[in-house]
Amino acid sequence: MSDQSVKRGLFPCQRPGIRIERRRERALISDAERTNVLSLNESAAAVWELCDGRTTIDEMVMAICQVASVRPDQAREDVEMTLAKLEGAGFLAFNSGVSREAGPRPSASSAGGGL
């Protein structure tokens, strides 16, 4: 069991000012000063895009299983590993109890569309 499993009821949320640069099969996530940079594969980049402060890990796992031929436990492990990596790099925080309607949206600079 990964450390992220205790955060299942929380809402992963991109920190403000984080930039994403899309390449064909990779995405580079960095802070404004580019002191911290992470290279993500396509699945991890998709998980990053879902970190809007109103989507749970369970929802991410269910959606991934609907699209890819992957077992739920494997999908969960992958999602939790990605989130741990993003949190460790300081790009991500976990919110609790944010209402869907009022939940924070990703900032314009980090909404996943590339720069």
Place this chain on the structure above:
Amino acid sequence: VETDDVTLVLGAGMPTELEALEYALGRRQGVSVLGWNSTVGGTVEKVAALKPDVALVCADFPDQDGITACTEIKRHCAPTRVIVIGPSRDDSVLISAVKAGADGFVTVNDSVEDLVDAVHEVSRGASHIPPMMLGGLLRGLIEFRREDDAAFERFASLRKREREVLVGICAGLGDQAIAARLHLSPHTTRTHAQNILGKLGVHSRLEATRMVFEHDLFARFGIEMDGLVDKRGGGT
């Protein structure tokens, strides 16, 4: 046809699209085009008759959309895998394709190499989604599931009589006809209809009908359209 080839049936609305696809794919090793058609119905029939490994269907046909072709192929020709070719800047087509059971999606901007890769990937049992569109797809599926849960809860709050009136609304009947079938007064029927819209959180009967069919609510609650029969009784 080489025995190891991945076999294909193509479906696209424009003859030029079909010719281009057939020309491009027919020259690649490892794939064989068995047939093609330019209508949804014809494509589904071809797939049923030729049983290819993969059906490659464009999202646009003149008669119906390619999503319908995908749904029909998955329903009637289950072993055949389906790839939909659609726009790159509109997640809604991709989301509809995945909801219809598509195994892969290729955009009109992708190269023939990408298309061939997708065909091989999908024929091996994997799925193929353009990497740049994966986030939007997952977001769309999550939003749909939330709407689905909300629609289910709202429908569950309807009383038995309201569900019966809703069946009439979804069948396209007017207040008079619904009232006659359910032995109600038109006034009572209208009151039920207003209450139904309020409970479902929609503003019109058309919206209510769309919600019912989009989320398959009658089937999920064991309600049949014919004869206004509610198998489970349900309601309060």
